[in-house]
Amino acid sequence: MPRNFLSKTLENQLRKNNQAIIPVVPELLDATTNLGKGEIEIPKEITEIEALIYSRGRLNAQFFRENRRKYVVPDWVNGMLSFNSPGVISLGHSSSLINSNYRDWVAFGGLDCESEGTVTSKGLVVPLIDGYGILSGAIINNEPQFITRDGKSVQKLQEGYLPIIINSWSVKRRKYQQIVYGGKVGTSEMGVLSLSKKKSQDSAELIFSIRPFNQEGVSLIHSIAYRPQDQSVVINKELAVQFSIPPERIASANYHFFKDSATILSTRALKYDSDKETVINCPVGLANMTFVFPSDAEKIEAHFRTSKKPFTPPPVLEKVTSSWKEKINRGVQFNAGDSEVNRLYLASLTNLLLLADPGTITPGPTEYHRFWCRDAAYLISALDRVGYHQYAEEALDQFIQRQRKDGFYYSHEGEFDSNGEGIWVLSEHAKLAADQFWLEKVFDSIKKAAEWLIKTRNQKKEEPLFGQGHLVRGLLPPGYSAEHLGACDYFYWDNFWGVAGLREAARCAKELDDEESHIWLQEEYQKYHTDLLSSIDQLYEKHGFLPVGPYREGDSAMIANLCAWHPTKIFDAKNDVLMKTAEKLYEEFTHKGGFMHEVAWNCYGTYLTMHLAQVYLENNDQKKVSQIINWLVKHQTCPMGWAEGISPQTMRGGMGDSPHGWASADWIHLIRNLFVCETTDGAVKLLSGFPVKFLKKGVSTSCIKTHYGEIDYHAKLFAKKLTLKLKNTLRIPTIRIMTPRPITSIKVNAGETTILDDKCAEISQKATEITINLAK
Numbered sequence: 001m002p003r004n005f006l007s008k009t010l011e012n013q014l015r016k017n018n019q020a021i022i023p024v025v026p027e028l029l030d031a032t033t034n035l036g037k038g039e040i041e042i043p044k045e046i047t048e049i050e051a052l053i054y055s056r057g058r059l060n061a062q063f064f065r066e067n068r069r070k071y072v073v074p075d076w077v078n079g080m081l082s083f084n085s086p087g088v089i090s091l092g093h094s095s096s097l098i099n100s101n102y103r104d105w106v107a108f109g110g111l112d113c114e115s116e117g118t119v120t121s122k123g124l125v126v127p128l129i130d131g132y133g134i135l136s137g138a139i140i141n142n143e144p145q146f147i148t149r150d151g152k153s154v155q156k157l158q159e160g161y162l163p164i165i166i167n168s169w170s171v172k173r174r175k176y177q178q179i180v181y182g183g184k185v186g187t188s189e190m191g192v193l194s195l196s197k198k199k200s201q202d203s204a205e206l207i208f209s210i211r212p213f214n215q216e217g218v219s220l221i222h223s224i225a226y227r228p229q230d231q232s233v234v235i236n237k238e239l240a241v242q243f244s245i246p247p248e249r250i251a252s253a254n255y256h257f258f259k260d261s262a263t264i265l266s267t268r269a270l271k272y273d274s275d276k277e278t279v280i281n282c283p284v285g286l287a288n289m290t291f292v293f294p295s296d297a298e299k300i301e302a303h304f305r306t307s308k309k310p311f312t313p314p315p316v317l318e319k320v321t322s323s324w325k326e327k328i329n330r331g332v333q334f335n336a337g338d339s340e341v342n343r344l345y346l347a348s349l350t351n352l353l354l355l356a357d358p359g360t361i362t363p364g365p366t367e368y369h370r371f372w373c374r375d376a377a378y379l380i381s382a383l384d385r386v387g388y389h390q391y392a393e394e395a396l397d398q399f400i401q402r403q404r405k406d407g408f409y410y411s412h413e414g415e416f417d418s419n420g421e422g423i424w425v426l427s428e429h430a431k432l433a434a435d436q437f438w439l440e441k442v443f444d445s446i447k448k449a450a451e452w453l454i455k456t457r458n459q460k461k462e463e464p465l466f467g468q469g470h471l472v473r474g475l476l477p478p479g480y481s482a483e484h485l486g487a488c489d490y491f492y493w494d495n496f497w498g499v500a501g502l503r504e505a506a507r508c509a510k511e512l513d514d515e516e517s518h519i520w521l522q523e524e525y526q527k528y529h530t531d532l533l534s535s536i537d538q539l540y541e542k543h544g545f546l547p548v549g550p551y552r553e554g555d556s557a558m559i560a561n562l563c564a565w566h567p568t569k570i571f572d573a574k575n576d577v578l579m580k581t582a583e584k585l586y587e588e589f590t591h592k593g594g595f596m597h598e599v600a601w602n603c604y605g606t607y608l609t610m611h612l613a614q615v616y617l618e619n620n621d622q623k624k625v626s627q628i629i630n631w632l633v634k635h636q637t638c639p640m641g642w643a644e645g646i647s648p649q650t651m652r653g654g655m656g657d658s659p660h661g662w663a664s665a666d667w668i669h670l671i672r673n674l675f676v677c678e679t680t681d682g683a684v685k686l687l688s689g690f691p692v693k694f695l696k697k698g699v700s701t702s703c704i705k706t707h708y709g710e711i712d713y714h715a716k717l718f719a720k721k722l723t724l725k726l727k728n729t730l731r732i733p734t735i736r737i738m739t740p741r742p743i744t745s746i747k748v749n750a751g752e753t754t755i756l757d758d759k760c761a762e763i764s765q766k767a768t769e770i771t772i773n774l775a776k
Helices: 007-015 024-034 042-065 076-082 317-331 339-355 374-383 389-402 419-432 437-455 492-511 515-543 556-564 576-589 606-618 622-634 661-675
Strands: 107-109 117-119 133-138 143-146 152-157 165-171 174-185 187-199 205-209 223-227 232-235 236-241 250-251 279-281 288-290 301-306 333-336 594-597 603-604 653-655 676-678 684-686 699-706 709-717 721-728 733-737 744-747 753-757 760-764 769-773
Touching: 007 223, 024 042, 042 317, 107 174, 107 339, 133 165, 133 174, 133 187, 143 205, 143 301, 152 556, 174 317, 174 721, 187 205, 187 419, 250 279, 279 288, 279 709, 317 339, 317 603, 333 339, 333 661, 339 661, 374 419, 374 622, 374 661, 374 699, 389 419, 389 437, 419 437, 419 492, 419 769, 437 492, 492 515, 492 556, 515 576, 515 622, 556 576, 556 594, 556 606, 576 594, 576 606, 594 606, 603 606, 603 653, 606 661, 622 661, 661 676, 661 699, 721 733, 744 753, 744 760
Parallel strands: 684 733
Antiparallel strands: 107 117, 133 143, 133 205, 152 165, 165 174, 174 187, 187 301, 205 288, 223 232, 223 279, 232 236, 236 301, 250 288, 333 699, 594 603, 676 684, 699 709, 709 721, 721 769, 733 760, 744 769, 753 760
């Protein structure tokens, strides 16, 4: 087994510095790799993220344990270190303090921008990825108050879904409003922080403070300079912020002198020389500066860059609002019968469009702001399903650009699900956008990716332990594809995606009349499918459910196997293996509707919970779908949706980035599939699993995309009947409609009808008015 990269690096550094090496340390670090199977070390992309997290965590622990009472710290720090907080942790034997209980920030930015800023739930503004913070406050009766520490701060999005972040702040019987937004100005990307008084007679002095902190903890600032000639702030020698009006007083501090300028305003906030810069340096990296504005100022603004592009005048709020509303209105609209479900759909769509950066797409605005093949497949297909084909096409180009000469779609080493996901999402785009010309352009890439899958799955494998090589015959080798599945291993997840990739490659060849490629790819797909089923059948016979891999027992990671239904449709969701696995997951790992992922996270998984809902949706189980949707709505971690994982301790963001792009994408998939879903036998069905309480209020959608054309309809459930008014451009002859109670009779205005089972009717594609009578 190869030496772990971290252990080699640590050992070399210690030897270089002539320091003692505790003999067990390299072995312990090596064991991280040795826990898994195969020859792949932890991918460097994962190592880079871990190195950042743990190095900052170490600094956080060292700094905040001693200094949090001396500084105005991010609210999560107090949440995790205050003895009376529900999120408090013990640090006695921990060298790292990482935000694992309050990951509930929200993103802002403009359309078609390269990066996003964030605002924590209490109002700390972080303009740049891994950058400094801007803190709002007010001096009331000579006492400084801050939005993240004092009073009550309530966050919402403008109109409920736009990326214009509003924090309403009440403190000392005063009310203030903070608004944060961003946008593109020419080629630059700028943001605005506005702080205003709710009453003009308020005599408080408004405050902005430049902080060496962000939503993850310490963010190093070595120098700050205020330039009075243009009311600007230079941070670490780069122009960062400009104020709308000049401050009246300034306080500055560093780690060695005065600590925190925000806590010494009564004595150190002084008039400044308007002909000279005010400068503070800090060798430790904890420089900070606080600006006090005149008491007669009813509103102050800070303008800042949200990327490394040049500083320009700020975007105009009205223009930002109108451009976002126009873009959102171009997509598919849903009325799911519940205002909060509808709002979360629009907010999730907003998040996806924020994360759709020019030529790429990322699953998060901060530490996840990079391209991952796996996440991208879900994000891009969600955009396609609601009509944003141009954004999808631009992001899909990442797969083409990242393809190696051997055909592998690379976003990190050992991501053996990536080729199946890449082929599948390329094919999905061609179906949903009905763009055969585009498919012709990318088919060479699809063929190369398929060849990689065929070659890689047929590679000779090391003889597994206990002579069980028959369980992995024809499967992809051990990989690190979805990190939340555990150590490097053989995963059915990789192979479900691989089979789906070959199936879709064969379909694309057929669509393009490439008979030779179609015959070859179809044969390879069938052989791969057979090998996969052979392994699955043996494991299912042994366990009565399907573990995440041939050499694993039942654990929460087997949630990954549900991809065999959503979105790959390798299995029908009524498949025994899939249903028994879903039942096992629901019974052992689901609590009050939320799926608890014990492997890797020990958090509730947001999009993982939605994957469970997809299985129950397909099986028309309104009760369980309703329970899961209710849980997700109740436990949204920010106004734009969810973090990747939810802390069971605080029920706030506990894992990953926020708002998480994959969670937003799967919410869109879930709502869309409630309205219309393609089946494994080439049909579409409406209203499967739709919660009854929503249907009673009436539901509707317009111009929803399917593999076979568009459809829009309105449906409503009455005491004894379900009615639909429907229009479509489908290229298939019939439509299936699912009902919450057994069907007694059907009336349509055109075509034939058939009752396929007690809760499923099939009608002609020509019908536009449908009444289905139901049993009590």
